[in-house]
Amino acid sequence: xxxxxxxxxxxxxxxxxxxxxxxxxxxxxxxxxxxxxxxxxxxxxxxxxxxxxxxxxxxxxxxxxxxxxxxxxxxxxxxxxxxxxxxxxxxxxxxxxxxxxxxxxxxxxxxxxxxxxxxxxxxxxxxxxxxxxxxxxxxxxxxxxxxxxxxxxxxxxxxxxxxxxxxxxxxxxxxxxxxxxxxxxxxxxxxxxxxxxxxxxxxxxxxxxxxxxxxxxxxxxxxxxxxxxxxxxxxxxxxxxxxxxxxxxxxxxxxxxxxxxxxxxxxxxxxxxxxxxxxxxxxxxxxxxxxxxxxxxxxxxxxxxxxxxxxxxxxxxxxxxxxxxxxxxxxxxxxxxxxxxxxxxxxxxxxxxxxxxxxxxxxxxxxxxxxxxxxxxxxxxxxxxxxxxxxxxxxxxxxxxxxxxxxxxxxxxxxxxxxxxxxxxxxxxxxxxxxxxxxxxxxxxxxxxxxxxxxxxxxxxxxxxxxxxxxxxxxxxxxxxxxxxxxxxxxxxxxxxxxxxxxxxxxxxxxxxxxxxxxxxxxx
RNA sequence: GGGCCGUUAGCUCAGCCGGUAGAGCAGCAGACUCUUAAUCUGCGGGUCGAAGGUUCGAUCCCUUCACGGCUCACCA
Numbered sequence: 001x002x003x004x005x006x007x008x009x010x011x012x013x014x015x016x017x018x019x020x021x022x023x024x025x026x027x028x029x030x031x032x033x034x035x036x037x038x039x040x041x042x043x044x045x046x047x048x049x050x051x052x053x054x055x056x057x058x059x060x061x062x063x064x065x066x067x068x069x070x071x072x073x074x075x076x077x078x079x080x081x082x083x084x085x086x087x088x089x090x091x092x093x094x095x096x097x098x099x100x101x102x103x104x105x106x107x108x109x110x111x112x113x114x115x116x117x118x119x120x121x122x123x124x125x126x127x128x129x130x131x132x133x134x135x136x137x138x139x140x141x142x143x144x145x146x147x148x149x150x151x152x153x154x155x156x157x158x159x160x161x162x163x164x165x166x167x168x169x170x171x172x173x174x175x176x177x178x179x180x181x182x183x184x185x186x187x188x189x190x191x192x193x194x195x196x197x198x199x200x201x202x203x204x205x206x207x208x209x210x211x212x213x214x215x216x217x218x219x220x221x222x223x224x225x226x227x228x229x230x231x232x233x234x235x236x237x238x239x240x241x242x243x244x245x246x247x248x249x250x251x252x253x254x255x256x257x258x259x260x261x262x263x264x265x266x267x268x269x270x271x272x273x274x275x276x277x278x279x280x281x282x283x284x285x286x287x288x289x290x291x292x293x294x295x296x297x298x299x300x301x302x303x304x305x306x307x308x309x310x311x312x313x314x315x316x317x318x319x320x321x322x323x324x325x326x327x328x329x330x331x332x333x334x335x336x337x338x339x340x341x342x343x344x345x346x347x348x349x350x351x352x353x354x355x356x357x358x359x360x361x362x363x364x365x366x367x368x369x370x371x372x373x374x375x376x377x378x379x380x381x382x383x384x385x386x387x388x389x390x391x392x393x394x395x396x397x398x399x400x401x402x403x404x405x406x407x408x409x410x411x412x413x414x415x416x417x418x419x420x421x422x423x424x425x426x427x428x429x430x431x432x433x434x435x436x437x438x439x440x441x442x443x444x445x446x447x448x449x450x451x452x453x454x455x456x457x458x459x460x461x462x463x464x465x466x467x468x469x470x471x472x473x474x475x476x477x478x479x480x481x482x483x484x485x486x487x488x489x490x491x492x493x494x495x496x497x498x499x500x501x502x503x504x505x506x507x508x509x510x511x512x513x514x515x516x517x518x519x520x521x522x523x524x
Numbered sequence: 525g526g527g528c529c530g531u532u533a534g535c536u537c538a539g540c541c542g543g544u545a546g547a548g549c550a551g552c553a554g555a556c557u558c559u560u561a562a563u564c565u566g567c568g569g570g571u572c573g574a575a576g577g578u579u580c581g582a583u584c585c586c587u588u589c590a591c592g593g594c595u596c597a598c599c600a
Contacts (some may be wrong), residue, residue, distance in 0.1 A: 330548085
């Protein structure tokens with residue numbers, strides 16, 4: 001306890017224990033409205049909570065990690081990239097769980113996005129307990145909390161008015177009603193009997209009705225009241241939020257006041273996390289063309305551990321960019337280095353070492369592996385995977401004498417490498433090794449001479465050389481050709497991959513193997 | 525107008541419950557007959573945005589200011 005906290009997740013875990021006292025179970029919460037693909041920026045909140053949850057558990061605490069799908073929110077606008085636009089527009093103002101999936105796959109519009117994320121999170125070792133707010137409201141679970149809000153209407157009004165430019169109207173109620181006839185929230189609350197009954201009328205369809213809040217499935221608290229009510233209901237101890245919520249007058253700020261004044265419950269421990277940006281794929285998470293950078297997009301390029309590493313290694317309150325450009329290579333290198341430090345294979349300062357080790361632990365899906373995984377640099381995999389034209393299994397089989405776990409690890413990384421090559425790598429990185437069916441490129445006399453020399457002098461030695469000795473053979477051969485080495489290599493690359501340059505040749509030849517090289521040069 | 529965050533080597537950033545600063549890249553020098561930020565080795569005195577204050581001592585705490593960014597004040 002008195003030891004200095006090296007990592008922010010441990011710091012907040014400790015803060016929660018300190019401020020909330022000794023509890024049987026600590027509740028950590030996160031959540032979002034599933035009104036579109038949950039993007040990588042939203043993911044920052046989830047992973048932030050998960051890291052703190054893990055830190056708490058490692059301190060021997062029981063933790064309930066809840067993730068709230070705010071799927072009783074209103075369908076406010078049709079995103080620009082959605083199908084069946086016109087039909088979708090007819091569902092505006094209804095709860096998003098009552099809006100259909102435009103492509104007909106899932107039971108509702110909200111469910112599409114919920115499922116998308118729920119299927120991905122376990123890959124990262126994140127397994128919260130999901131709470132579906134539409135179900136909670138529809139089953140009147142919150143009736144007590146709603147009544148309390150109605151009772152404290154003036155208190156709430158006062159709190160909200162503190163920061164509003166125009167005060168809430170006199171007939172305002174802290175409740176929104178979905179019309180039982182047309183399902184839209186275009187309603188006006190008319191009366192509350194002081195107990196459980198409310199009266200509303202609908203501006204869309206003219207329906208007017210009395211509802212018992214203990215029985216109806218059609219009422220909901222507005223967001224700024226809903227949030228503190230749920231803090232009380234679930235007894236939330238910790239929930240971070242973005243800076244939009246954290247400003248004075250923002251929803252976290254008013255929620256804090258409301259939970260105290262109305263629900264007589266202390267607000268959760270929190271922190272503010274900053275936004276993410278994207279490097280190498282437009283600057284914004286959600287580009288104007290409508291495609292957002294989702295967790296799936298990031299998983300295509302980064303192994304789950306590396307994604308965790310990215311977030312665990314960055315303070316939550318600083319902005320940072322997820323990169324899809326050349327930085328990807330660097331980030332994998334950094335991760336591997338962190339791993340070597342964890343396993344004691346690389347030395348740095350004592351303090352930094354402890355920190356790196358903690359980051360490594362938090363980056364793992366589960367427990368850290370017992371011994372260091374077989375590390376293959378991402379850059380090297382980019383070459384291997386191209387030699388085998390995306391055949392990841394062939395790449396994996398190229399590694400001899402490794403166990404299944406290691407194969408899985410390399411396989412996962414090789415897939416990322418292949419995706420990166422295809423989606424983001426600059427052209428200089430890309431190549432395609434010629435096969436026996438490819439037409440030979442046009443070459444001149446010198447070229448033919450070089451290639452025949454190469455075939456005679458180099459190919460035979462492929463099986464018996466290592467990187468260094470083959471390198472020597474190559475340069476000996478180059479000298480023998482009488483050309484400048486640069487020109488010599490150029491001819492070889494042209495024949496092999498149709499480009500002037502390519503991956504470092506010796507290593508490249510070895511990785512490709514004698515057979516593939518022979519096939520590539522068959523017609524010369 | 526309010527709030528939050530940032531301002532540290534050319535660049536990107538780390539360091540922050542106080543003890544006169546570090547890492548990567550770039551750069552420079554050297555090595556490898558080497559192509560894909562090639563690799564290896566060596567080299568880091570920068571008023572830690574400005575001015576005050578607290579302290580034996582501040583990049584790290586307090587105050588004020590400047591610049592930059594984000595955000596709230598409509599909804600979630």
